[in-house]
Amino acid sequence: MSISFPEQGWFKAPSAGERLWIGLAIAWCIVLTLAMPYWHFKGKQNSTGEAYRVTPAEFYQRAQKFIEAYKVGEDRYTAIVQPPPGTDVYLTARMWRWDPVLKLKKDQTYRLHVGSMDLNHGFSLQPVNMNFQVVPGYDHVLTLTPTRAGEYSIVCNEFCGVGHHTMAGKIIVEE
Amino acid sequence: MATTANGLAVLEGQVSDEEKPGFKTGNHAGQVRTCDTTGLPVCLTAQRFIRLNAVAAVVFLLVGGVAALLLALTRWPTVHLLPADWYYRVLTAHGLNMLILWIIFMEIAILYFAGTTLLNSRLASKGTAWVAFGLMVAGALAINGAVWSGKADVMMTSYVPLQAHWSFYLGIILFAVGALIAVINFLATLYIAKRDKTYAGSVPLVVFGATAAAIIAVVTLLHGAVVMIPTFLWSLGLTEAPDAAWYRLVWWGLGHQSQQINVCAMVSVWYLLGTLTVGAKPLNQAVCRGAFVLYILFINLASAHHLLVDPGVGAGWKIWNTSYAMYLAVLASMIHGFTVPASVEVAMRKKGHDKGLFGWLFAAPWKNPGFSAFFLSLVIFGFLGGITGVTLGTQQINIIAHNTLRIPGHFHTTVVGGTSLAFMGLAYYVVPLIFQKEYPAKALARLQPFVFAGGITLMAIAMSFAGSYGVPRRHWDINFTGAQFAAGFDSTAHLMMGLVGIGGTIAFTGLLIFLLLTVAAVFFGRSNAGKKMEAW
Ligand code: HEM
Ligand SMILES: [Cu+2]
Numbered sequence: 193m194s195i196s197f198p199e200q201g202w203f204k205a206p207s208a209g210e211r212l213w214i215g216l217a218i219a220w221c222i223v224l225t226l227a228m229p230y231w232h233f234k235g236k237q238n239s240t241g242e243a244y245r246v247t248p249a250e251f252y253q254r255a256q257k258f259i260e261a262y263k264v265g266e267d268r269y270t271a272i273v274q275p276p277p278g279t280d281v282y283l284t285a286r287m288w289r290w291d292p293v294l295k296l297k298k299d300q301t302y303r304l305h306v307g308s309m310d311l312n313h314g315f316s317l318q319p320v321n322m323n324f325q326v327v328p329g330y331d332h333v334l335t336l337t338p339t340r341a342g343e344y345s346i347v348c349n350e351f352c353g354v355g356h357h358t359m360a361g362k363i364i365v366e367e
Numbered sequence: 368m369a370t371t372a373n374g375l376a377v378l379e380g381q382v383s384d385e386e387k388p389g390f391k392t393g394n395h396a397g398q399v400r401t402c403d404t405t406g407l408p409v410c411l412t413a414q415r416f417i418r419l420n421a422v423a424a425v426v427f428l429l430v431g432g433v434a435a436l437l438l439a440l441t442r443w444p445t446v447h448l449l450p451a452d453w454y455y456r457v458l459t460a461h462g463l464n465m466l467i468l469w470i471i472f473m474e475i476a477i478l479y480f481a482g483t484t485l486l487n488s489r490l491a492s493k494g495t496a497w498v499a500f501g502l503m504v505a506g507a508l509a510i511n512g513a514v515w516s517g518k519a520d521v522m523m524t525s526y527v528p529l530q531a532h533w534s535f536y537l538g539i540i541l542f543a544v545g546a547l548i549a550v551i552n553f554l555a556t557l558y559i560a561k562r563d564k565t566y567a568g569s570v571p572l573v574v575f576g577a578t579a580a581a582i583i584a585v586v587t588l589l590h591g592a593v594v595m596i597p598t599f600l601w602s603l604g605l606t607e608a609p610d611a612a613w614y615r616l617v618w619w620g621l622g623h624q625s626q627q628i629n630v631c632a633m634v635s636v637w638y639l640l641g642t643l644t645v646g647a648k649p650l651n652q653a654v655c656r657g658a659f660v661l662y663i664l665f666i667n668l669a670s671a672h673h674l675l676v677d678p679g680v681g682a683g684w685k686i687w688n689t690s691y692a693m694y695l696a697v698l699a700s701m702i703h704g705f706t707v708p709a710s711v712e713v714a715m716r717k718k719g720h721d722k723g724l725f726g727w728l729f730a731a732p733w734k735n736p737g738f739s740a741f742f743l744s745l746v747i748f749g750f751l752g753g754i755t756g757v758t759l760g761t762q763q764i765n766i767i768a769h770n771t772l773r774i775p776g777h778f779h780t781t782v783v784g785g786t787s788l789a790f791m792g793l794a795y796y797v798v799p800l801i802f803q804k805e806y807p808a809k810a811l812a813r814l815q816p817f818v819f820a821g822g823i824t825l826m827a828i829a830m831s832f833a834g835s836y837g838v839p840r841r842h843w844d845i846n847f848t849g850a851q852f853a854a855g856f857d858s859t860a861h862l863m864m865g866l867v868g869i870g871g872t873i874a875f876t877g878l879l880i881f882l883l884l885t886v887a888a889v890f891f892g893r894s895n896a897g898k899k900m901e902a903w
């Protein structure tokens with residue numbers, strides 16, 4: 193019984209059935225353990241966690257400079273910015289907006305810097321459904337290559353105050 | 368050299384009565400009764416605190432349960448009950464009342480039971496138990512006061528620099544200190560039982576599992592202190608805000624490990640209920656105990672899976688911590704997932720239910736809510752919880768799951784369909800045996816685990832599907848009305864959210880039946896003192 197004292201000599205080797213199960217479980221764990229690095233090197237989508245410490249004020253300045261340099265228009269009081277392929281791209285999160293609207297080219301690679309001006313936010317790209325944490329004090333760098341043209345929304349999926357559910361931004365990918 | 372009662376030396380290789388595993392003379396000094404059903408010794412001090420903690424647990428389950436219904440009805444798109452600010456407030460209250468207060472009060476009750484009754488000992492210290500209980504209740508009231516008055520709309524995770532009123536953090540600290548003191552009282556009970564030789568042999572498996580839970584609890588609560596004390600000082604304006612990424616790292620050292628306390632406690636309850644309901648016996652004690660040791664050793668590292676898409680922690684760290692370390696803890700669950708049902712099978716076959724591969728399972732006492740809650744908990748946790756957990760803990764899959772409803776979909780199959788359901792099953796024995804009161808309306812009680820398990824399973828699966836369409840958790844309006852740019856989800860996602868509402872309502876019904884019957888039993892139930900408890 194599990195509530196009574198085991199007989200002396202309870203410390204014994206597992207029986208055949210148990211050995212089989214534990215063996216299978218260990219084998220499975222080893223497969224999955226090896227799969228982790230395998231997927232990382234073979235897979236096309238990874239979260240490497242590349243990040244740099246930065247104060248919100250400093251990040252804001254970099255983002256402002258970026259917007260001024262490549263601004264091509266405006267949509268709902270938000271700058272539309274079209275950076276040259278292969279460059280550094282900035283996106284700021286604050287309660288409760290994403291800034292600016294980004295216009296990217298299909299099949300080109302960008303280094304997207306996401307930073308927060310205030311609280312934690314969640315970068316959630318829809319409808320492709322890719323999600324990254326945005327933490328204040330950190331410049332989170334995502335190296336990304338859009339593979340399909342269209343309009344994408346960025347919704348916030350980390351609670352950031354009572355207006356959290358109104359926080360949505362936009363990325364446009366052109367052919 | 369051991370001697371027998373009449374002074375003769377014991378022959379070599381022979382075991383004296385004194386050394387034979389089992390109960391010896393207790394240390395209760397009269398403060399004890401013998402259980403009329405099981406014949407086990409019940410320390411009266413421990414009994415009082417088991418009752419107090421269980422009652423507190425059920426009170427907070429009620430608060431969390433009402434919040435659960437409101438949340439389910441808000442996320443059901445056609446109902447969308449609460450306004451936004453109340454949705455976030457109630458969500459904060461739900462997480463804290465359920466995951467922290469209901470579960471931990473119940474676990475303290477389990478520790479007090481395992482340390483005393485199963486070891487034939489008294490509780491180490493009555494005064495300490497009062498202090499622990501007082502601190503926990505004070506903390507719980509402070510937390511609820513801050514949340515319901517709108518001073519702490521920060522979610523249970525309270526990620527800095529989102530700030531709550533200082534009384535919120537103080538409440539958490541008080542509660543955690545109280546819980547830590549209770550755990551130490553349990554460990555002290557283990558010590559005095561050993562010192563007073565109230566038993567001989569190795570402790571029973573349930574006590575071993577409870578001890579594993581207690582050890583993890585100490586480590587967890589220390590993480591809690593490291594993260595909560597600076598946050599508390601900051602909320603008073605005394606210090607700068609802690610670093611946001613550091614907070615997430617250490618908070619999950621608390622948040623994830625506390626889930627392992629829950630798993631250890633739940634598995635111990637599975638073994639306990641297996642014994643109480645069908646007389647199940649662990650097949651191999653060494654295997655079962657080894658699996659508990661794996662939990663203690665490897666679980667801390669697995670906290671990494673909460674930070675898989677975070678900045679500031681590198682790819683190497685993520686891969687390392689989600690591979691070997693996580694799987695060694697998973698291995699432990701795989702082992703229990705085999706040994707627990709196997710022990711039930713063996714017990715049932717011994718009783719003559721030997722037909723076919725699954726005859727033993729059909730013949731099991733499904734009318735006994737202690738058994739059905741235990742076995743449904745095992746199935747929900749093992750299949751749904753285990754599979755979703757291992758999947759979400761993969762670095763790449765986490766990218767498509769982080770902060771979506773897939774996450775609550777996962778943990779409502781572990782900590783709700785698993786742990787909470789197992790604890791409800793336990794209540795069907797705690798009330799008759801420790802409160803010495805019979806449950807009324809037994810037919811309803813027999814149904815309860817099925818209603819709760821069915822509702823939670825439906826809700827959790829619907830959440831997981833909605834999440835895989837990208838629907839965020841902790842989100843009041845998936846149509847983004849009034850947002851600067853259009854966003855939203857397709858009709859399948861909305862359908863799934865409807866099912867979240869329906870499943871949640873069914874689960875709440877199951878929860879309500881449990882609460883009403885338990886309260887009715889404790890306060891108005893027929894006493895069974897002096898008699899065996901009625902068979903379920
Ligand atoms: C009748 C039973 C229950 C129902 C219907 C229910 C329903 C829900 C719903 C709808 C949410 C909100 C998800 C969201 O919008 O993000 C939620 C969140 C949550 N639930 Fe439950 N729940 C139940 C029981 C429990 C229990 C027993 C526990 C713990 C032991 C629990 C722990 C949690 C936690 C930790 C959260 C997340 C809170 C947060 O995001 O901060 N739930 N639940
Ligand atoms: Cu946000």
Ligand SMILES: [Cu+2]
Nearest residue numbers: 348350352356
């Ligand atoms: Cu947000």
